[in-house]
Amino acid sequence: MRHLIIIALVLFGAFNTWAEQSDQDRIIRINAPINIASEESKKSFIAPHETNLKSGSVLNSDFQVEFVNFPENAKPAFLYAVSIYENLISSPVPVKVRATWKSMGTNVLASSAPASMYRNFNGARLSNVYYPVALAEKLAQKDLNGAEADIECAFNSSINWYYGTNGDCPSNEYDFVTVVLHELVHGLGFVGFFDIVDNKGTIDNNTNAPSIYDVFIYNQGNEQIADEDIFARPSTTLKEQLLSNNLVLKSQGNTEAVNVYAPQSWNVGTSIYHYPENEFSAGDANALMSPFIFKGEAIHYPGDKTLDVLAKLGWKSVSFEGYEIKDFEEPCEKLPVVVEVGGEMDIDQSSVKITFSTDNFATSQSVSLAYNNNTDQFEGELPLNNATGKIYYYYQAQTTGNVAFSYPERAPEQKLSFRVGTDYYPPLLQHNPEKMVNSESPVLNFAAVATDNVGIARVEVEYLVNGQEQDAFVLAKEGVDNYAGRLEFPMQLHSNDVVEYRIVAIDNTMRENKRRLPASGYYNVSVFETEEPLTGYFNNFDSPNTDFEISDFEITLPAGFTSGNLHTVNPYPESSADNQKYNLLAQLKYPIVLEENGLMSFDEVVLVEPGEEGTVYTEDQFWDFVIVEASKNNGKSWLPVTDGYDSSVDDLWSSQFTGSLKSAVSQAAGAENMFLKQTINLTDNTGFEAGDTVIFRFRLASDKAVTGWGWAIDNLSIQNVTTAVDETLAADDVTIYPNPFKSSIYIDGFQSDMNDVEVIITDLYGKTVYRETLYDASYSGKIKIDLPNVAPGVYMASVSDNYLNTITQKIIKN
Structure with missing residues (x-):
């Protein structure tokens, strides 16, 4: 997450951010507009509309507030003001507000501005025009500035504030809710770059580019003052306009206008970016955006004019759906066109049209599209007259208020295209390889993303078993570009079998252009066999072992740890396919017979990308995650024994991951002191019950964006395979110790009648790792057995005497 350094300067009560990126x-x-405290008293109250309150309806946006040095009694009033905008403003991206409490002089109530502004982003309606970041994020449909605030606002700690939300502001106090509502409007768009410097009017930034608010300012002669062909920058003629007391906010071609505060002396922080105080009569909510707030004045609604201006800036929009025209090969006289036009504004149904060109808009032709009441779509035909080659086009529509929209924005500078004629372009193909299959139930679940300029005919899997080509397996289409399928092998597999495959996308053309992944050769799939079932399992991973079938996991001693563990490769890979996960897997080869309320426990470190705040497992914006899964049909299907989780479940993990994020890779590394214990009840709301024989796997699911160190697991215990040190074997006091042990064990306590004794040590699968007959054991005393070459794990030690009595104990080697 990026961190922005804010340098605050107080100038006539305003603060300005004075850093500027090289990326223009x-x-x-x-420059942050300010709100002035009038000494006059005008006690009044304009209530919010009922549906504008947070409880009135489903919220259209989410304002997230960070308070800096704020008094507790001011926070509820601030959040109340925010709740009003959460229904008035619509955005799919949270609006992040940083509110600071500070001393700002005697007559300044507050100041506010966007923390940053963007131009020429995907979704911007006008070229080379800056949009406040919150609006840019709405139009772009994505977060543009990470953890940084969208709106920076400051409030004067020296003011005699009224913090109530009922509008009954005393005549000697200033209503805090009113001022918060005012400042948030500045952060949402009532802001720009007009200024007077060296006695000349100018645009005060290094690019000489206006804000979206600036381009809506006209004089009474219907001249746009941001038009440099009319008013040069810098110039005295532009200065005269800024001081003319004769400016309005309007859309080009729109007869409605709102007067702008443009007094004959330039006032930093108030000129241009407010309405004139004398514009409104008593009881008019639009007075909220005048530069002055009176004592006792409570305005809890922004006003229809202000909301209309915000809509013009872009806070209300028109959407075009189903607009894409695919390439095709056979020329035609007329091409049917269908598009849906909707959004947050009423559409003039007679205004929807498509404009196209066969010569890259040296010339063009527009075709009106008629509304179909049955389909809620606009339909028409392009008169192509058997044209071939590339055809460029864009859509247009107007609202009932004469606000014009196009798709793409800034058309015809930006435009769409399709091609008529023979196609030679292969499809685009994305796929995350499958890397392992269980020999006893050989199933592979494939997924791919395939797109093509003409269309996809099919996506299939070509695969080989031991070099022999099998019948191709066709994937089913799931959604616009997604293809998936479940291949159940028609034959039994064994661990020494060689399985290879590739994904092939074929387009919908006469040539059947193809794209293969991999581009040459095949992906290899590891075939493994499960072992005999156990009732329990333990592994501290201090030595390499083959108990797990792994893909992008390792059993090693990573840096920062004092003992080995099972961990993903660091950093973990990203998905190569849009909107699909890359799976890192570690599957235990030994099935476990479940006991009632059997427990799995392990120590873990999870450094994977956290999802968007407030999202939960299975939601789209729950990005990377780790999960423990189990199967009772040998891997044909898997159920979670935990919900997926990420770094956000622990403050240390989360702060380490997000605080070290650079260029989409977290530099944070796991360490011994970051381990936390995870304990899972295997039969409590998991879909499994006592008596089920299941196999377990650990999975990290990674998307196509941020990555990091990954996941580490240690001291895995399933169903309490543990023993106590110096545990007594039986009543005859024969003992085996130490337990756990490192390389040697001792057997002690032989009775006088125990002559010949046989010691057998087996692993949990019945394989004998040590066997010895001890003669005259009672005279030998304590017996030492060296087991240096035995792998760490759980074993069964059996001691049998010459009377065939046998005592058995579990022992653990670390």
Whole structure:
């Protein structure tokens, strides 16, 4: 997450951010408008509309507030003001507000500005025009500035504030809710770059580019003052306009306008980015955006004019759906076109049209599209007249308020295209390889993303078993570009079998252009066999072992740890396919017979990308995650024994991951002191019950964006395979110790009648790892047995005497 350094300067009560990026499509130097405290008293109250309160309806946006040095009694009023905008403002991206409590002089109530502004992003309606970041994120449909605030606002700690939310502000106090509502409007868009410097009017940034608010300012002669062909920058003629007291906010071609505060003396922080105080009569909510707030004045609704201006800036929009025209090969006289047009504004149904060109808009032709009441779509035909080659096009529509929209935005500078004629372009194909299959139930679940300019005919899996080609397996289409399928092998597999495959996408053309992954050769799939079932399992991973079938996991001693563990490769891989996960897997080869309330426990470190705040496992924005899964049909299907989780479950993990994020890779590394114990009840709401024989796997699911160190697991215990040190074997006091042990054990306590004794040590699968007959054991005293070459794990030690009495104890080698 990026961190922005804010340098605050107080100038006539305003703060300005004075750092500016070299990338001129983002700017963080914005003069913050201010709100002035009038000494006059005008006690009044304008209530919010009922549906504008948080409880009135489903919220259209999410404002997230960070308070800096804020008094506790001011926070509820601030959040109340925020709740009003959460229904008035619509955005799929949270609006992040940083509110600071500070001393700001005697007559300044507050100041506010966007933390940054963007231009020429995907979704911007106008070229080379800056949009406040919150609005840019709405139009772009994505977060643009990470953890940084979208709106920076400051409030004067020296003001005599009224913190109530009922509008009954005393005549000697200033209503805090009113001022918060005012400042948030500045952060949402009532802001720009007009200024007077060296006695000339100018645009005060290094790119000489206006804000979206600036381009809506006209004079009474219907001249746009941001038009440099009319008013040069810098110039005295532009200065005269800024001081003319004769400016309005309007859309080009729209007869409605709102007067702008443009007094004959330039006032930093108030000129241009407010309405004139004398514009409104008593009881008019639009007075909220005048530069002055009176004592006792409570306005808890932004006003229809202000909301209309915000809509014009882009806070209300029109959407075009189903607009894409695919390439095709056979020329035609007329091409049917269908598009859906909707959004947050009423559409003039007679205004929807498509404009196309066969010569890259040297010339063009527009075709009106008619509304179909049955399908809620706009339909028409392009008169192509058997044209071939590339055809460029864009859509247009107007609202009932004469606000014009196009798709793509800034058309015809930006435009769509399709091609008529023979196609030579292979499809685009994305796929995350499958790397392992269980020999006893050989099933592979494939997924791929395939797109093509003409269309996809099919996506299939070509595979070999021991070099022999098998019948191709066709994947089913799931969604627009997603293909998936479940291949159940028609033959039994064995661990020494060689399985290879590739994904092939074929387009919908006469040539059947193809794309293969991998581009040459095949992916290899590891075939493994499960072992005999156990009632329990333990592994501290201090030595390499083959108990797990692994893909992108390792059993090693990683840096930062004092003992070995099972961990993903560091950093873990990203998905190569859009909207699909890359799976890192570690599957235990030994099935476990479940006991009632049997427990699995392990120590873990989880450093994987956390999802969006408030999201939960299975939601789209729950990005990377780890999960423990189990199967009772040998891997044909898997059920979670835990919900997926990420670094956010622990404050240390989360802060380490996010605090070390650089260029989409977290530099944080796991360490011994970051281990936490995870304990899972295997039969409690898991879909499994006592008596089930299941196999377990550990899975890290990674998407196509941020990556990091990964997941480490240690001291895995399933169903309490543990013993106490110096545990007594039986009543005759024969003991085996130490337990756990490192390389040697001792057997002690032989009775006088125990002559010949046989010691057998087996692993949990019945394989004998040590066997010896001890003669005259009672005279030998304590017996030492060296087991240096035995792998760490759980074993059964059996001691049988010459009377065929046998005592058995579990022992653990570390």
